[in-house]
Amino acid sequence: MDIPSPATELVGMVQAHWTTDTICAAAELGVADVLARGPADTAELAEATGAHPPALDRLLRALATLGLCTRGPDDRWSATPLGAALRRDAPGGAHARALLTSRLWRPLWDDLTASVRTGEQACSRVNGRPLFDHLARRPELGALYDVTQRGLIDDAGARFVAAYDVPDGGAVVDLGGGTGALLRHVLAARPACRGILVDLPQVAQRAHAELAAAGVADRCDVMMGDFFEAVPGGAEVYLLSFVLHDWTDDECRALLRNVRTATGPDARVLVVEQVLPDDGPGDPGPALYDLHMLVGTGGRERTRTEYAELLADTGFRVESVTATAGPRSVIDARPVPVRRTPR
Numbered sequence: 001m002d003i004p005s006p007a008t009e010l011v012g013m014v015q016a017h018w019t020t021d022t023i024c025a026a027a028e029l030g031v032a033d034v035l036a037r038g039p040a041d042t043a044e045l046a047e048a049t050g051a052h053p054p055a056l057d058r059l060l061r062a063l064a065t066l067g068l069c070t071r072g073p074d075d076r077w078s079a080t081p082l083g084a085a086l087r088r089d090a091p092g093g094a095h096a097r098a099l100l101t102s103r104l105w106r107p108l109w110d111d112l113t114a115s116v117r118t119g120e121q122a123c124s125r126v127n128g129r130p131l132f133d134h135l136a137r138r139p140e141l142g143a144l145y146d147v148t149q150r151g152l153i154d155d156a157g158a159r160f161v162a163a164y165d166v167p168d169g170g171a172v173v174d175l176g177g178g179t180g181a182l183l184r185h186v187l188a189a190r191p192a193c194r195g196i197l198v199d200l201p202q203v204a205q206r207a208h209a210e211l212a213a214a215g216v217a218d219r220c221d222v223m224m225g226d227f228f229e230a231v232p233g234g235a236e237v238y239l240l241s242f243v244l245h246d247w248t249d250d251e252c253r254a255l256l257r258n259v260r261t262a263t264g265p266d267a268r269v270l271v272v273e274q275v276l277p278d279d280g281p282g283d284p285g286p287a288l289y290d291l292h293m294l295v296g297t298g299g300r301e302r303t304r305t306e307y308a309e310l311l312a313d314t315g316f317r318v319e320s321v322t323a324t325a326g327p328r329s330v331i332d333a334r335p336v337p338v339r340r341t342p343r
Helices: 006-014 017-029 031-035 042-049 053-065 094-109 112-118 123-127 131-137 139-163 181-189 207-213 249-262 284-296 304-313
Strands: 069-071 076-079 170-175 193-199 220-224 237-241 268-276 316-323 328-335
Touching: 017 031, 017 053, 017 094, 031 042, 031 053, 031 076, 042 053, 053 069, 094 123, 094 139, 094 284, 112 284, 123 131, 131 139, 139 181, 139 237, 139 328, 170 181, 181 193, 181 207, 181 237, 193 207, 207 220, 237 249, 249 304, 268 284, 268 304, 268 316, 304 316, 304 328
Parallel strands: 170 193, 170 237, 193 220, 237 268
Antiparallel strands: 069 076, 268 328, 316 328
16 A cells, blocks of 8 residues: 655645635536536536636546546546535535635735734735625625525534423523524524514514515514614523634623623523534534634634633533534533622
């Protein structure tokens, strides 16, 4: 058995972006959408995608080696099940993820070295404004971001309700809930619950149609607001799903203090995030996602201890940490009673 040298193995890692860029190019051209109509030869695909036929043939050969398409004896190309997931309308949001990677994430990752040197997010350097401000100014990117989040949270939401027993009754507030992907799963699984989705206006206004399509709009209010300014009070459950990792420790404390002000003594705060191991490097996926947060928002993935410290600093104690079937866990935090000093 030929064992590659360390240098050869490392070069393979360095060139891993070739795979990413090949798939992103196929998404930009819409190759999977054309193949969804049926097998086609290179000339037909080139005409439909506006590509140079010989160059497109080379791209298709590369896609075939990655398992996204096959070429038949008649020289006609067909999509595999993996390649069909790159269609614009395929569930899971892979097409939008590829476009967003090409148009937004890759330039930020190109600036990773500067972020490691400074500890600052790349988006402000590259685009002149923080990520969420940039998405608001570029609605076409904001729409792609919504689709990628929906695909991500749809999967995580199903795993969440299967792993954690949300009480069936009372109000569930989803802070930074986007277009309602997670809340839809909770309300579908807990018919006695009522939901409140809170997000910035440019995002929350798109949630109404999503909630209506899921048949839960009659049990869910959508609030346009900034959770750094105020959080609706009196709910039994507060969800923070893929939210805290977007922000620095100081920003997380500011947000969690607002949540603590809103929570009653019996409320629970459920933080849904990837949890890094407290010791050892762990899997590469979460560690690389941590760097993605660094360049994208200046936020970070955290260990169980780091989340516990943030929550303790803002008046909560961690009751439990429940792993889901996916890479994320549910951190169940409860308010710590406020001790009043006798006069």
